[in-house]
Amino acid sequence: MHALILVDIQNDFLPTGALPVPEGDGVVPVANALLPAFDLVVATQDWHPAAHGSFAANHPGRVPGEMIELAGLPQMLWPVHCVQETPGAAFAPGLDTTRITHVVRKGTDAGIDSYSGFFDNGQRQATGLKALLRAHGVTAVYLLGLATDYCVKFTALDARRLGFGTYLIVDGCRGVDLHHGDVARALADLQAQGVTLLNSADVLAGVSAGE
Ligand code: VGL
Numbered sequence: 001m002h003a004l005i006l007v008d009i010q011n012d013f014l015p016t017g018a019l020p021v022p023e024g025d026g027v028v029p030v031a032n033a034l035l036p037a038f039d040l041v042v043a044t045q046d047w048h049p050a051a052h053g054s055f056a057a058n059h060p061g062r063v064p065g066e067m068i069e070l071a072g073l074p075q076m077l078w079p080v081h082c083v084q085e086t087p088g089a090a091f092a093p094g095l096d097t098t099r100i101t102h103v104v105r106k107g108t109d110a111g112i113d114s115y116s117g118f119f120d121n122g123q124r125q126a127t128g129l130k131a132l133l134r135a136h137g138v139t140a141v142y143l144l145g146l147a148t149d150y151c152v153k154f155t156a157l158d159a160r161r162l163g164f165g166t167y168l169i170v171d172g173c174r175g176v177d178l179h180h181g182d183v184a185r186a187l188a189d190l191q192a193q194g195v196t197l198l199n200s201a202d203v204l205a206g207v208s209a210g211e
């Protein structure tokens with residue numbers, strides 16, 4: 001069984017959102033084109049309490065882009081984003097959510113961030129994504145979404161580390177690239193760790209070829 005994982009395709013990561021990813025809306029048509037090719041589709045949502053420790057606003061005198069320590073780990077400070085039950089945390093308009101079979105939420109503990117859809121950044125608590133995939137006999141995962149250099153990267157690295165065949169659909173991802181080169185470095189790191197980089201057309205061609 002192969003699963004499609006849609007990473008954090010949420011309003012706050014679109015160009016008009018609170019933590020805008022340049023061209024973030026460009027992943028929506030790629031996701032929609034691939035959805036019918038998968039029986040198991042998991043969408044992750046960044047799902048923070050308002051008091052989340054990754055928000056610069058919760059640290060007097062700090063601004064987004066600065067680093068602090070959170071849960072004993074280096075932590076980038078972000079604008080307030082993807083607060084639980086707010087419009088910013090909702091799936092992007094135009095995403096065909098009717099084909100999403102499971103939703104996994106992360107970043108729900110105010111005291112630690114969670115870039116990966118599998119575990120928090122300290123690898124302390126699991127989200128349930130690994131158990132879900134195992135329960136369905138998933139052997140390979142295909143990932144796309146936002147942002148290439150944060151949540152997509154760490155979700156793909158964990159998938160690979162857990163032993164899933166891991167395929168990153170590059171044209172279905174966009175990155176923050178806060179420091180120019182972050183996206184290119186993320187893709188190189190992923191490839192070095194055994195993640196296969198491909199494009200949506202490759203996936204669709206493979207499906208129609210009966211793979
Ligand atoms: C993300 C920064 C903070 C992401 C989430 O989805 O890539 N990035 N929270």
Ligand code: ZN
Nearest residue numbers: 046081082107
């Ligand atoms: Zn976040």
